[in-house]
Amino acid sequence: SAVISQKPSRDICQRGTSLTIQCQVDSQVTMMFWYRQQPGQSLTLIATANQGSEATYESGFVIDKFPISRPNLTFSTLTVSNMSPEDSSIYLCSVERGGPIYEQFFGPGTRLTVL
Amino acid sequence: AQSVTQLGSHVSVSEGALVLLRCNYSSSVPPYLFWYVQYPNQGLQLLLKYTSAATLVKGINGFEAEFKKSETSFHLTKPSAHMSDAAEYFCAVSARDDKLIFGTGTRLQVFP
Numbered sequence: 001s002a003v004i005s006q007k008p009s010r011d012i013c014q015r016g017t018s019l020t021i022q023c024q025v026d027s028q029v030t031m032m033f034w035y036r037q038q039p040g041q042s043l044t045l046i047a048t049a050n051q052g053s054e055a056t057y058e059s060g061f062v063i064d065k066f067p068i069s070r071p072n073l074t075f076s077t078l079t080v081s082n083m084s085p086e087d088s089s090i091y092l093c094s095v096e097r098g099g100p101i102y103e104q105f106f107g108p109g110t111r112l113t114v115l
Numbered sequence: 116a117q118s119v120t121q122l123g124s125h126v127s128v129s130e131g132a133l134v135l136l137r138c139n140y141s142s143s144v145p146p147y148l149f150w151y152v153q154y155p156n157q158g159l160q161l162l163l164k165y166t167s168a169a170t171l172v173k174g175i176n177g178f179e180a181e182f183k184k185s186e187t188s189f190h191l192t193k194p195s196a197h198m199s200d201a202a203e204y205f206c207a208v209s210a211r212d213d214k215l216i217f218g219t220g221t222r223l224q225v226f227p
Contacts, residue, residue, distance in 0.1 A: 015198040031213055042205060042217045043159075077223075092158055102147060102209050 004107035023093035031096040040066035121218035134193040138206035147209040
């Protein structure tokens with residue numbers, strides 16, 4: 001398993017501002033992922049963050065809106081830019097140590113409310 | 116492409132009763148299947164996983180799931196519900212790669 005922390009745990013932000021969410025893992029991992037969980041809904045993958053390369057974004061998500069950094073094997077950030085109330089969600093990071101099982105472990109999430 | 120369908124967005128049981136949460140999957144390749152639990156205001160915790168070994172998989176907290184290829188199902192069960200089992204449960208499928216596709220979730224309520 002892995003111990004994953006996220007900062008902040010929650011925040012209330014104003015429309016038009018940006019928020020950077022941090023994800024820290026207690027050991028080196030190959031893959032890190034960012035998910036969005038909108039109120040009452042399931043998880044949707046935003047992007048995969050690989051160390052040393054650009055993040056890979058899923059359909060419907062773009063780098064200008066959700067820039068991601070992955071400076072080393074234990075840390076990543078997700079920025080939610082130019083926020084609107086529709087961005088109010090829980091944002092979760094997860095990690096995976098690599099095959100063959102591709103099992104993911106999740107952080108506690110960041111609960112974002114945009115006014 | 117992979118997909119997951121969870122039948123029943125809400126399930127209510129009495130304490131001590133059988134818990135049955137349904138999950139059906141679609142996959143173009145032999146899948147890996149997972150059940151995660153999310154307690155209020157927390158992240159997701161892995162309950163159990165199927166990776167093509169035994170078809171009956173035992174997980175934490177007394178939960179188990181059976182992989183049935185003929186029915187494309189991976190239902191989650193627990194013989195006797197406990198109040199602490201109240202949570203949101205997500206089934207997920209992987210095409211043996213890095214991507215997890217989640218179902219829409221089932222909220223389990225347990226009544227005394």
